[in-house]
Amino acid sequence: MEHNKIKNIENYISNLSKDNKDKYIPQVDFFTLKVEKKINAETFINQAIIINADNSFTFQIKHIPVYINEEDEHEGIPIVLEPVFRKIKTVIGDLAVFICKDFLVNFEVITQWMKFNKIDIMVVPSFTPLVNPFRNKLGDIIIKPENRNKIFIFTNVAKYGGSRIYSYYNRTDYEKEKEKENVIPADTQDWKPYMIKKKS
16 A cells, blocks of 8 residues: 555545455545645645554554655655554564654654553564665664563565564674665656656
């Protein structure tokens, strides 16, 4: 469901069989989201699907687009101004999903947010050649005393690799490397269909 128009997402849900539709746990009403510009049926949304072992499923929407060249182009999704991160109940425990840049931007408050919402598992799906910013921040998070029994799962598209489960008990030392943390190179062709060019 990554990078799909709202109308396509709603059409997909409405065409589910009754059995499958009963297993769908609605996330948010897209049209009530507080965003930087008005959402309509043609708006692209980036979201992760979470499928539980009991066959129920739901989604988590991405809040912050990735910028290419910092200002010229950006991922064609709206900026969500009021967070709608959720606790998702699964058979393995309560978890939350912070997609890609949502994790990098909210990194400093994630520990408190997880504690407040009683969440022990964090999933961070991504599609990026820049793995070190995630690895370094996850390394910083897991050593905090309140996170020592929590699990953090970084899942990057196989093309780039770097996926790993992080916890205090399987920690290693993470070398800090000098990289631009939140910028994907402009020659990453995979993003091109979803780019919005800055108006001149």
